[in-house]
Amino acid sequence: MSRNLILFTILILLCLILTLADIAFGSVSVSPGNLWQAFIHPQADSLYTNIVFDFRLPKALTAILCGASLSVAGLLMQTLFRNPLAGPDVLGISSGASMGVALYVMAASWWSVSLLQSSWGMVGAAVIGALLVLMLTLGVATRIRQSVTLLIVGLMFASVAGAVVSILQNFSNPDAVKLFVVWTFGSLSAVTWAQMELLLPIIVLGLIFAFFLQKSLNAMLLGDHYARGLGIPVAAIRVMIILITGVLAGTITAFTGPIAFIGVAVPHLARGIFGTSNHRIAIPATILCGAALLLLCDVISQQTTYPLPLNAVSALFGAPMIIWIVLKQR
Amino acid sequence: MELTETTYSPLRTSNLAIGYSRGSRLNVVQQHLDLELLSGEMVCMIGPNGCGKSTLLRTLAGLQRPITGSILIDGKNMETLSAQDRAESLALTLTDRVEVDKMSVYEIVAMGRYPYTNRFGKLTEEDRMIVAEALAQVHLEAKAQRYISELSDGERQRAMIAKVLAQSTPLLFFDEPTAHLDLPNRVSIMLLLAQLAKTTGKSILLSTHELELAMQVADKLWLMSDRGVQVGTTDQLIADGSFENVFRSNQFSFNAETGRFIVNKPF
Numbered sequence: 179m180s181r182n183l184i185l186f187t188i189l190i191l192l193c194l195i196l197t198l199a200d201i202a203f204g205s206v207s208v209s210p211g212n213l214w215q216a217f218i219h220p221q222a223d224s225l226y227t228n229i230v231f232d233f234r235l236p237k238a239l240t241a242i243l244c245g246a247s248l249s250v251a252g253l254l255m256q257t258l259f260r261n262p263l264a265g266p267d268v269l270g271i272s273s274g275a276s277m278g279v280a281l282y283v284m285a286a287s288w289w290s291v292s293l294l295q296s297s298w299g300m301v302g303a304a305v306i307g308a309l310l311v312l313m314l315t316l317g318v319a320t321r322i323r324q325s326v327t328l329l330i331v332g333l334m335f336a337s338v339a340g341a342v343v344s345i346l347q348n349f350s351n352p353d354a355v356k357l358f359v360v361w362t363f364g365s366l367s368a369v370t371w372a373q374m375e376l377l378l379p380i381i382v383l384g385l386i387f388a389f390f391l392q393k394s395l396n397a398m399l400l401g402d403h404y405a406r407g408l409g410i411p412v413a414a415i416r417v418m419i420i421l422i423t424g425v426l427a428g429t430i431t432a433f434t435g436p437i438a439f440i441g442v443a444v445p446h447l448a449r450g451i452f453g454t455s456n457h458r459i460a461i462p463a464t465i466l467c468g469a470a471l472l473l474l475c476d477v478i479s480q481q482t483t484y485p486l487p488l489n490a491v492s493a494l495f496g497a498p499m500i501i502w503i504v505l506k507q508r
Numbered sequence: 509m510e511l512t513e514t515t516y517s518p519l520r521t522s523n524l525a526i527g528y529s530r531g532s533r534l535n536v537v538q539q540h541l542d543l544e545l546l547s548g549e550m551v552c553m554i555g556p557n558g559c560g561k562s563t564l565l566r567t568l569a570g571l572q573r574p575i576t577g578s579i580l581i582d583g584k585n586m587e588t589l590s591a592q593d594r595a596e597s598l599a600l601t602l603t604d605r606v607e608v609d610k611m612s613v614y615e616i617v618a619m620g621r622y623p624y625t626n627r628f629g630k631l632t633e634e635d636r637m638i639v640a641e642a643l644a645q646v647h648l649e650a651k652a653q654r655y656i657s658e659l660s661d662g663e664r665q666r667a668m669i670a671k672v673l674a675q676s677t678p679l680l681f682f683d684e685p686t687a688h689l690d691l692p693n694r695v696s697i698m699l700l701l702a703q704l705a706k707t708t709g710k711s712i713l714l715s716t717h718e719l720e721l722a723m724q725v726a727d728k729l730w731l732m733s734d735r736g737v738q739v740g741t742t743d744q745l746i747a748d749g750s751f752e753n754v755f756r757s758n759q760f761s762f763n764a765e766t767g768r769f770i771v772n773k774p775f
Contacts, residue, residue, distance in 0.1 A: 260607070262609075390627060392628060392629065393622060393625070393627060393628060393629035396611075396615075396619060396629065397619060397622060399608045399611065400606050400608065400616075400619070401602075401604050401606065403571060403602050403604055404602065404604070404606070406571065406591065407569070407571075407595065407598075407599060407600050407602075408595055408619060408620070408622040408623060408675070409591045409592045409594065409595025409596070409622065409623040410591070410622070411591050449609075449610055453610060454610050454611065454612075454615075455608060455609055455610040455611050456611065456615055458628065458629070
């Protein structure tokens with residue numbers, strides 16, 4: 179247990195350091211002295227105070243929430259489907275969010291451009307799209323017994339949503355397409371404090387619910403039949419896992435756009451570091467590793483004159499990690 | 509007359525029919541089954557493929573519903589039991605191979621305590637003692653902290669048996685516990701289960717294709733075929749010709765005197 183305690187301490191420190199780095203780096207560098215000033219003596223008219231509190235802090239917080247929620251969503255899916263390559267998007271929820279945003283952006287560009295000015299418009303569209311797919315998946319999940327069937331159905335929902343997006347792009351004007359494509363790059367900087375008041379409690383609640391499922395999740399590792407043999411109400415637990423995954427992945431995708439690879443790669447990283455699949459350890463480990471990795475991706479993406487698309491950076495990190503995972507499986 | 513402990517039967521079926529129903533199509537595999545398990549006995553289900561061994565085991569375990577009839581567990585109808593009650597009454601291993609990465613033998617065996625632990629699966633001192641005892645009963649104490657994926661097939665099966673023991677239930681079911689094992693492991697697993705039935709007083713029901721092994725170690729056999737389930741000791745089933753009837757084939761024959769199967773060489 180003490181080894182785990184040391185590892186958790188290191189990870190928490192790493193998250194703190196990366197948070198400070200994420201706040202300090204950007205188009206305007208904030209020196210440690212200025213950062214200290216901004217926190218200790220915040221002044222409304224100070225440039226650094228504005229940068230830190232209005233832009234960098236919400237961005238860093240979004241990175242933490244996004245990394246944590248996508249990674250835990252991925253962990254839940256890998257456990258539910260007992261498949262190491264499952265991720266938060268296997269239920270088609272991210273694709274549903276994309277479809278919602280695509281519909282909204284294209285429709286808004288036809289009707290009225292002013293709609294696009296609202297920061298809530300895209301978020302609302304993504305939430306509706308994600309919820310729609312979540313409801314469909316839940317409907318299927320309550321009717322079938324085999325988890326594998328659900329995996330196939332989820333992937334098919336994703337394909338359908340992807341096809342709808344393609345058709346919409348085909349009939350849209352270039353500006354609307356560009357707006358949508360930029361959204362798919364993924365961004366942590368679009369979340370305002372007002373939105374944070376909604377995002378933060380939803381994600382924290384989702385993570386807490388996931389933590390309360392740890393015993394059932396461990397039993398699910400043995401398979402549906404063994405879990406039932408241990409008195410776990412598998413059908414109800416499956417619905418709860420899907421619901422939590424849907425809320426975590428759907429909410430964060432609505433605010434940041436789809437962020438690839440983190441959700442698949444981080445659970446493996448966390449289980450590897452702590453050497454256990456036991457969810458009592460794996461869930462907090464995944465939260466911390468996910469937050470740290472996405473903060474790191476964001477710090478790296480800020481190192482060029484024009485910030486790199488976050489999805490490109492996370493893929494550069496995530497894809498080799500997935501290759502390593504696949505090769506490691508005998 | 510004095511009631512001995514062995515007359516207690518934790519499981520009894522009455523007019524049970526098992527099989528599958530898909531929509532309106534009904535596929536009855538076995539019917540009119542009046543079976544019982546006594547405490548402290550090991551019963552082996554044997555019979556050709558397709559006779560319904562797995563179906564019966566899964567039905568008795570509550571993993572699938574009977575077509576008609578009832579299953580009484582400790583006198584209570586299975587249908588009325590909650591998932592929790594069921595988990596406290598019977599424990600089972602299945603043929604599904606458990607592929608879990610990065611879980612220690614101890615953690616897997618401790619899952620047997622899940623019906624009794626709190627929401628977070630926290631083990632009490634009593635739980636730890638029961639897990640340690642289960643590990644000792646299958647002689648895996650030395651491997652407790654190893655990952656289950658590092659164990660040999662025989663050790664892995666023993667770990668799954670320990671998990672079932674840790675569940676502290678009067679009924680233990682095993683679906684083909686000796687599948688995929690070599691001869692020494694097959695014998696040692698069967699002997700272990702027979703011995704556990706004696707020492708713990710639990711009822712053990714297992715399905716197997718190891719005819720000769722089952723005939724030697726089982727207290728009782730459920731000989732299943734398309735003509736139903738015949739219950740008896742090995743000697744009884746040999747004497748009344750049941751073995752010869754069920755395993756009639758022109759490729760091998762059953763020798764009632766030696767209790768062995770002889771292959772008829774066509775060359």
